[in-house]
Amino acid sequence: MLAAINQAKSSICLELYLMSSGKVANRFIEALVAAANRGVTIQILLDDFGARGLATADRVHLKHENILVRYYNPIKLIALNVWADNMVRDHRKLLIVDDKTAFTGGAGLADEFASTNALQTGWRETMLEISGTVVADWQTLFDHQWQLWGGNKKRLSRLVLKPEPEPEAELPGRVTVSHGVARQETKRSLINNIRKARCHIWIATAYFVPSWRLRRVLRQAAHRQVDVRLLLPGTLTDHPAVRYAGQRFYTRLLRAGIRIFELQDRMQHQKVAICDQWVSIGSSNFDRWNLRWNMEANQEVNGEPLSSEVMAMLRQDFDNSREIQYLDWKRRPWYHHWLEYWWGWISRLVSKIGNR
Numbered sequence: 001m002l003a004a005i006n007q008a009k010s011s012i013c014l015e016l017y018l019m020s021s022g023k024v025a026n027r028f029i030e031a032l033v034a035a036a037n038r039g040v041t042i043q044i045l046l047d048d049f050g051a052r053g054l055a056t057a058d059r060v061h062l063k064h065e066n067i068l069v070r071y072y073n074p075i076k077l078i079a080l081n082v083w084a085d086n087m088v089r090d091h092r093k094l095l096i097v098d099d100k101t102a103f104t105g106g107a108g109l110a111d112e113f114a115s116t117n118a119l120q121t122g123w124r125e126t127m128l129e130i131s132g133t134v135v136a137d138w139q140t141l142f143d144h145q146w147q148l149w150g151g152n153k154k155r156l157s158r159l160v161l162k163p164e165p166e167p168e169a170e171l172p173g174r175v176t177v178s179h180g181v182a183r184q185e186t187k188r189s190l191i192n193n194i195r196k197a198r199c200h201i202w203i204a205t206a207y208f209v210p211s212w213r214l215r216r217v218l219r220q221a222a223h224r225q226v227d228v229r230l231l232l233p234g235t236l237t238d239h240p241a242v243r244y245a246g247q248r249f250y251t252r253l254l255r256a257g258i259r260i261f262e263l264q265d266r267m268q269h270q271k272v273a274i275c276d277q278w279v280s281i282g283s284s285n286f287d288r289w290n291l292r293w294n295m296e297a298n299q300e301v302n303g304e305p306l307s308s309e310v311m312a313m314l315r316q317d318f319d320n321s322r323e324i325q326y327l328d329w330k331r332r333p334w335y336h337h338w339l340e341y342w343w344g345w346i347s348r349l350v351s352k353i354g355n356r
Contacts, residue, residue, distance in 0.1 A: 018108025020053030234262035
């Protein structure tokens, strides 16, 4: 991503949920300002809540005639429905350079996503670099969001470069979007591909509090003898309560033949799904909270060689994980049952309040 910014000639569009001051943010801010000094037009859309860790000095550093920064859904202390108005967040992670290269995945610009010293490793994350005709779909998605949150501010004009010749062959792919209960493309696509899978279904997600429908299709796939695996966070997690709330589903999933792995060496934060040769990588966790409130977007690709590369990548993660065995799970201590029940009850309560 830094290399693409450093080579930018015309435009840079950056849409992020999490941006916090630190070493990682400093490197990107310096690269963005350098690009602006070269005459590159830069548009930055940050989620207002996710950018709360961005220091005033860094915001000032981004003030430049070729850089325009906007904030999605500023937190409101007074509103008709403070809960609902503030819960809707832009969770997307998107970088588009010169209208021809895009990056998406789950990483934010924060030090959690990079190693800071020899003894500390960053969160486990995956980003996908995209080129070809589908980049135009990502650009359209960004432009729509930019206009919605522009207010009366000007929109920087972008120089559109002459398109380069298309590559000889492109993998079939498309962008899927989630935006509250009204638009659930990412979830529907995942469920449809789970139903069609015949060999394997591997899902890596940071937060696993899945809907009843998703749990059912996963169990049905396992009953068809499909290799179903979940890669989830272990004890290294930024939201232990969410982990406990999701663990209450382990028993039935394990009993159905689904294999569950908890990553041990770092925080598991990637959002990747593969069903046979179909791959989905992006910002969307496959849990009810993300799909109910957040604006998400994933890149889907169908075919080789990406599917083989993703499988090889996930195999390494499984090797660094602890597989949960059904009999061992049944013997977990009583207080673990209690934590699952308690945080599961809280999760259901929050969902009911949010749906009012």
